[in-house]
Amino acid sequence: MALSKNARKVLKVLARRGAPEVLFALGRGPARFSDLQAHLHLSPRTLAERLREYHVLGLVVRRAFSEVPPRVEYTLTARGKRVLDFLQVLEEILDSEEVKR
Amino acid sequence: MALSKNARKVLKVLARRGAPEVLFALGRGPARFSDLQAHLHLSPRTLAERLREYHVLGLVVRRAFSEVPPRVEYTLTARGKRVLDFLQVLEEILDSEEVKR
């Protein structure tokens, strides 16, 4: 009948600034904070926020290495990959309609 | 690689207040403005905005009858139905993951 809370939350995060881009980037493999920031033109504030949200939702894993200089790696979880595939399904849906016109 | 503009727009609208609810409600058949408002606890401002956005995206058709009192009916398009199905897929994805834990 209605949409589940989890789905709503994921939807909300996906609509935010840079959210899909981060997911697509991580879909190409694990990445570090600065890599993401450089490729996605996101302010550190926003990128950190997106990553934290994804982590809370269980879409992304964060691994910090105790080194100098510090290094942190972000990786998609299985759940994260599913959501990424899901986004591509949305594109297919909309594009197939586009062709019909 | 990245997400299409159309997909981004749809995503953005779907994350707004009451957006999924409106879609689910219309999935049960055509409805009038006041019906939707009563069932969904949305302010008229917000409901009108959602419906206009859906209309622009081609997810909803608006039919106004020149009567007194005026009557307007909203209906899902084929594209709208696909997006609704898509939302249910999202739930399935997240729930199946939930079970795994």
Next chain:
DNA sequence: CAGGATCCCTACGGATACTG
């Protein structure tokens, strides 16, 4: 009935500066 216009409050996100 089906909204538009207005006022107002809140949350998001950019820019910049600063730490562990």
Next chain:
DNA sequence: CAGTATCCGTAGGGATCCTG
């Protein structure tokens, strides 16, 4: 390097009042 803290502008949405 990988963030957090602060300041601040902009957009979303509630409440209320008004109209075709």
